[in-house]
Each structure stands twice: as structure tokens, then as C-alpha cells.
Amino acid sequence: MATAEMLDLPPAPVVPRPRTLVVGTALGCAAVAGFFAALISIYVGQRQQTLGAGETWIPSGTIELTPGVFMWFTSLLSIVWMQWAIYAIARDIRKHAFVALSLVAIFGISMINQTAYYFVDMDFPVDTNAASTLLYTIVGSHMVLMIVVVVAAVFVGLRTLAGNYSSRNTDGLVSVALIWYLMVAIYTAIWYIIYVTK
Amino acid sequence: MTTIEAPTETHEAISPDASTPDADDGLLSLLTTTDHKMLGMMYVRLSMLFGVAILGIGAVVGIERSQPDSIDLFGSVDQFFQAWTAYRVGLVFLVVVPLFLGLATAIVPLQVGSPAIAFPRAAALGFWCWTLGAGIVLAGFAIDGGVGTPFDRSDSEAVALTLAALVLTVIGLGLSTVCVVTTVIALRPEGMYLDRVPVFAWSMVIAGVTWLVAFGVFIGNLVLAYVDLRGRAPVLYGQEQNIFGQIQWMFAAPQVLAFAIPAFGIAGDAIATSTNQRQPRYGVLLGGIGALGVLTFGAWAQRAFQPSNQNLTENGVYVAQGILTALAMLVILGGFASAIVGSIRNIGRPNAWFIGAVAGLLMVTIAGDANVLRVIEPLDLIDTSAETSVMNYALIGALIAGVAGVYYWAPKFLGRKLSGGVGSLAMLGLLGGTIALALPDLISGFLGEGQPEFVLLGYEPESSVESLNVIAMIGAFVVAGAFALAFLDMLAASARSSEVDLADDPWGGQTLEWATTSPPPLGNFAAPVATVRSPQPLLDDEAPATDDGTEAN
Numbered sequence: 150m151a152t153a154e155m156l157d158l159p160p161a162p163v164v165p166r167p168r169t170l171v172v173g174t175a176l177g178c179a180a181v182a183g184f185f186a187a188l189i190s191i192y193v194g195q196r197q198q199t200l201g202a203g204e205t206w207i208p209s210g211t212i213e214l215t216p217g218v219f220m221w222f223t224s225l226l227s228i229v230w231m232q233w234a235i236y237a238i239a240r241d242i243r244k245h246a247f248v249a250l251s252l253v254a255i256f257g258i259s260m261i262n263q264t265a266y267y268f269v270d271m272d273f274p275v276d277t278n279a280a281s282t283l284l285y286t287i288v289g290s291h292m293v294l295m296i297v298v299v300v301a302a303v304f305v306g307l308r309t310l311a312g313n314y315s316s317r318n319t320d321g322l323v324s325v326a327l328i329w330y331l332m333v334a335i336y337t338a339i340w341y342i343i344y345v346t347k
Numbered sequence: 348m349t350t351i352e353a354p355t356e357t358h359e360a361i362s363p364d365a366s367t368p369d370a371d372d373g374l375l376s377l378l379t380t381t382d383h384k385m386l387g388m389m390y391v392r393l394s395m396l397f398g399v400a401i402l403g404i405g406a407v408v409g410i411e412r413s414q415p416d417s418i419d420l421f422g423s424v425d426q427f428f429q430a431w432t433a434y435r436v437g438l439v440f441l442v443v444v445p446l447f448l449g450l451a452t453a454i455v456p457l458q459v460g461s462p463a464i465a466f467p468r469a470a471a472l473g474f475w476c477w478t479l480g481a482g483i484v485l486a487g488f489a490i491d492g493g494v495g496t497p498f499d500r501s502d503s504e505a506v507a508l509t510l511a512a513l514v515l516t517v518i519g520l521g522l523s524t525v526c527v528v529t530t531v532i533a534l535r536p537e538g539m540y541l542d543r544v545p546v547f548a549w550s551m552v553i554a555g556v557t558w559l560v561a562f563g564v565f566i567g568n569l570v571l572a573y574v575d576l577r578g579r580a581p582v583l584y585g586q587e588q589n590i591f592g593q594i595q596w597m598f599a600a601p602q603v604l605a606f607a608i609p610a611f612g613i614a615g616d617a618i619a620t621s622t623n624q625r626q627p628r629y630g631v632l633l634g635g636i637g638a639l640g641v642l643t644f645g646a647w648a649q650r651a652f653q654p655s656n657q658n659l660t661e662n663g664v665y666v667a668q669g670i671l672t673a674l675a676m677l678v679i680l681g682g683f684a685s686a687i688v689g690s691i692r693n694i695g696r697p698n699a700w701f702i703g704a705v706a707g708l709l710m711v712t713i714a715g716d717a718n719v720l721r722v723i724e725p726l727d728l729i730d731t732s733a734e735t736s737v738m739n740y741a742l743i744g745a746l747i748a749g750v751a752g753v754y755y756w757a758p759k760f761l762g763r764k765l766s767g768g769v770g771s772l773a774m775l776g777l778l779g780g781t782i783a784l785a786l787p788d789l790i791s792g793f794l795g796e797g798q799p800e801f802v803l804l805g806y807e808p809e810s811s812v813e814s815l816n817v818i819a820m821i822g823a824f825v826v827a828g829a830f831a832l833a834f835l836d837m838l839a840a841s842a843r844s845s846e847v848d849l850a851d852d853p854w855g856g857q858t859l860e861w862a863t864t865s866p867p868p869l870g871n872f873a874a875p876v877a878t879v880r881s882p883q884p885l886l887d888d889e890a891p892a893t894d895d896g897t898e899a900n
Contacts, residue, residue, distance in 0.1 A: 167533040169465045176525045176559055183563025183646065188571060191651045275574070279583045286574045 387453025550612025699770025703751025710744025776829025
């Protein structure tokens, strides 16, 4: 009886969400973008100056290109999984969203692993010259942030599975996606400016 | 009627019947509070305490500068440099920015009719990060650290500590900024479109976005220096003589003018209240402040980004930025002036906060104008004491406006009015002191006085410059004294018992913070905020507004 009465009720009104988390995350992303833009700009300026003076910047053979290319493709592919998570939660398919976020986290872990491999493989001590200091600062900062974002992706994935997010409230997923896309964009800049053109 | 859905974490604890926690509730409530009014009050008190110390350091630096060849207060050039940089770093990150953020944390949610600040726990974390970081920054300077010295004679471990603490300080300020800006963008009530947001809240959005990007760049500079400095001989960025040069852009125009943007917001709200009129051409005012946000972004103008040996005055963008900033400031000032002149009869005997708001506005606008002189190449004022002049006009002008904001909004976050007489004296002292402090440095710049290099190179200033430096020193003492007076007035008011009969709107304000009790209850408003129909919702019952914010009849 009670169930029948409940079914007769009109649908609940859509609650307008202020999207505070998304706005706050976007503002945080602006600061992170400023951080990396500054460091990469200093890298480019210093490189121009050093090469212009006829000095060595990064010795040839220091950075292998292959791991960087794989990392870049890995990061590009992770965008697809992240977008899948957004797509799934917009349709209330929580399990798919969780699986997609888990894949994103695994891709992130593999990127961290590849960066760690670079650090071991490069044989380029941090106090060699300005290039080494900048390289380790930029790549190291990116790796630290990537660890934070992977943890955030796992956390949001678990909350999604637990039912905290749905098509009526996608803020957590959209926020993680926003940071993730920024991390991929920064990695693209690192890959081209540091790993490819050195 | 409007309903506002705040995030669960902010909404569940809100009860209109609950009272605002008070310091009497004990230390635990201070440490664990997420009430934005309480956090704002703690920000304001601590930043003003730091302000007394930092302005005192500035006055001592002024003594040394007045007679560099005969006075030796610091013992070495390096220690003088540490004090000189402590004044700059402290004024921005320990005083001006946190004072504005404290006011904004307390007042902006009320202005936009929100029951709480966005991310209240992050706001608390931001405050405590700032407090811890600021304390360690001061300790770093005190134990022979700081942000490097010209002759590499400070303790490198202490320098590393200072840099790390500065990162923590800026992260704390950044977190608070995100909370304030998000509150304005996401938690407004129905009808309060962005062009109807109160001027102070709008100025915090514009300033906040500019600050956040600049903070990111600044942290990049600091982390790079720290990585290079820590644990081994630095290669380049961590070498002590190079550190301050990398972050100097933060304390020079145009970036330093960005820290003064909220001064326009405080002036806007204070002038409108004092004149008891709707601000004419409200959209132009908001647009002008928005333009300042773009024009004062100065992170790009740091030397690390410039091709070697290029003078900034040869950069067309830099020069245009300086000129357009001054123009935008003059447009805003003109709008305020027309509002004051048009309603001069309504003002009567001006309140302390009105004097302070106008004085701060004038000083910041002069900073913008003095910067035009600085960026014009033939005058050759880059790297002269004119840089210090522009900085002092901007930052102390902003400080005056901040103190005016404390006097204006004290009923809301202290639950008490401050003394009008003491306030007026403090405002006039700050105004006179700022002129005496900053104007001589501008003139000295024309006479060729450099930045602290005049001490480093054993430069003996001309007698006219020496006289100007003495005036600047007196100005520094007056500023420190007047600021300390305002601080003591606030402490004395806090020590008094609450004014039980304090009116909700003792000044005749026009924005939503004056629609609730003084101090407001936890949850800010006893009832949901009604649909907003103009930028001055409290005047709407008296005279309906048209879409452009002017009165209909």
C-alpha cells in the first residue's frame, strides 16, 4: 500500500547544484598551470641562453626517447578512460565509472613508474648544471602531483562505487577529470620541450 | 524566496538558532572552528599583529637608509639586506594579502547571502597553513636565513627553511583564496548575477584569480631555488645572491598593484554606504576592476623570462600594461569621485572607514600613476628607489583600505564598533605617513638613488637624497605608529563585552551582510535570502531598481 502511494508521488525536483567542487578545482588548476608554466618558461629561456653561449645543455644520449613516447601515448589513452568514466556516471552506470577510473589510476601508476625509470636511467646528477636542476624540479613536481591525482582518482572511484556520485551529482568525477586533463597537458609539454627537443 | 543548496559539509552544521562561537568557548574551538567569521577574525588579528612587526622592521631599515655611512644598525650589508627583504616579503604575505583574505573570509559569504563559505574545512586548513608558514618565515629571517643575501653569508639551512616556509605560507593563502572566490562564483542566491555582486566580493574574485596564477608562478620560483639549494653546492637558482632576483617581480609593479585590487572593492562599498546612493555606472566600475585583474598580472615580467640584457622598459607590453593600469585606476577613481561629489550632503561628518577607504584608494591610484613614470624609458627609473616608492604607495595604500574595511565591517565579525576618533586619527596618520614614506623615494629615484645597491656599493648619497631619506624614515615611523594604534583599538574593542543593542545595520549599508544581525548567527541568515533584484538589495525596498542598477524614479 505504502509502495503504491509512493509510486503515485510526483518525481522529486532536480536540485540545482552549485558545483562548488568543480569551481574550486578549476581555480586550483589555474595555480598549478601557473607553477608549471613558470618552470617550463625558465627552462626554455635558460636553454636558449646556454646554447647561445655555445655551452652544453643536456649531454646527448642522456634521455632515451622511447620511454617518453610510451608515456605520452599512455597519458593520451588515459584521457579516453577518464572520459568513459564521465560518460558512465552521467548515465548512472556506476560500475563502469569505477572500472574506468581504476584504469585511469593504473595508467597513472605506469606513468609514475616510467618517470622513476627515467630518473634511474638518465645518469644525470641533479647538481650537474642548470639543466639538471630544472629537469628534476619540473619532472619531479609532475610526478608528485601525479601521485596525488592517482590517489584522488582511486578515492573518487570508490566513492562512485559506493553511490556518492550519480547523474545528479557528477562533481567529484568532473573535478578529478579536470585535474587529470591538466596533468596530461603538462606532461605533453614536458615530453616535447624536455624529452624530445631537450 | 530563494533556497541555497550548499555542500553537505557546510549545510548540515548550519542552524539559524546556533550562536557564533566565541573565544570564550576555549582554545579547542579556536583550533577546530570552520566558521568563516571566526576564521576571518583570526586572520585579521594575526595579520595586523604581523603588520606592527613588519612595519617596525621597515622603520628600522629607514633609519639605516637615512645615514648609511654613519649608522650601522645591522652590522653587515647582508643583515641589512635580510631586513630589507623581510619588509617586502612580510608586507605582502604576512600583512596585506592575509588582511584582505581575512576580511573576505568573514564578509564575502555574508555579502553574497550564503550560509557558509565554500569548503569551510579547506578555509580552516588555509588559515593554519598560513599561520604556521608565516611563523616559520619570520623565524627563518631571525636565524640568519631569509631569501638570500648578496655576499652569500647567511646560513643556507636557514635560507632553505625560509623558502620552504614561504611555500607553505603561499599555499595557505591560495587555499583561502580558492574558498573565497568559489563562494562568490558558486554560492550566490537567486537573482544575484555576477553584475549584481557587491564591489568588495567582485574585487576579491578578480584579485583572487590573479593572485592564484601568480602564486603558482611564485611557488615555482621558490621550489626551483629550494631544490638547487638543498643538500649540496647550488648550481644557479639556489645561489644566495640569485634568490631574491628571481622573486623580486612579486614585490614590484605591475604585480604588486594586484595585491591592492581589493582596496577598490572596500572603497566601493564604503563610499556607496557613506553617500547613501546607488553607485552610478556600476557595470563600468566592475569592468574597471576586472581590467585591473588582467593588467596587473606581472609574473611574466620576471627577469628569468627575459632575454639576457633586455631592459623591461624596452618591452612594449610592459610599458602599455603600466599605462593602461593607471588609466583603469583613474576611471574607477573618477566614478567614485562623481558619486561623492553628487551626494556630498549625505556624507556629513565622515566616518573613520570612509576616510580610510578614500585615502587608500588615492594612495593605490598614485601607485599606478607613479608606475607610469617608472616604465617610461627616458626617465630611467627601473632599479631605482622609485620601485620602492611604487611598492609602498600600493601596499600601504592597500593596508589603509584594509584597516578601513576592519572599521567598516567590525560590527559583523567582531560584534562591536571600533572607536571612530581613534580610527580617524589612525587613518590620517597612515595617509600622511604613506606620503612622507613613498614620495621622497620617488624623487630620490629621479636623483639616481638605486635600490639597496647604494649600500652594497658603498654609494654615498647626495645631501638632497639624504634629506629625503630622513623624511622617508619619519614617514615609516608614522605609518608603523598609526597602524599600531588601529591594531590596539581593535584589541581594546575585542576585550570589551559584546554590544547587545548593536544595530544590524549601523551605517545604513546597501548589501546583504547588513541584512542579518551583528554579529550574524551560525548559518548567517535566520531565513533564506530573498531574490536579489539589484546590486544594492537593501535599497530595493525603499526604491525599486532598474536593470542597470539605478533607481527607477
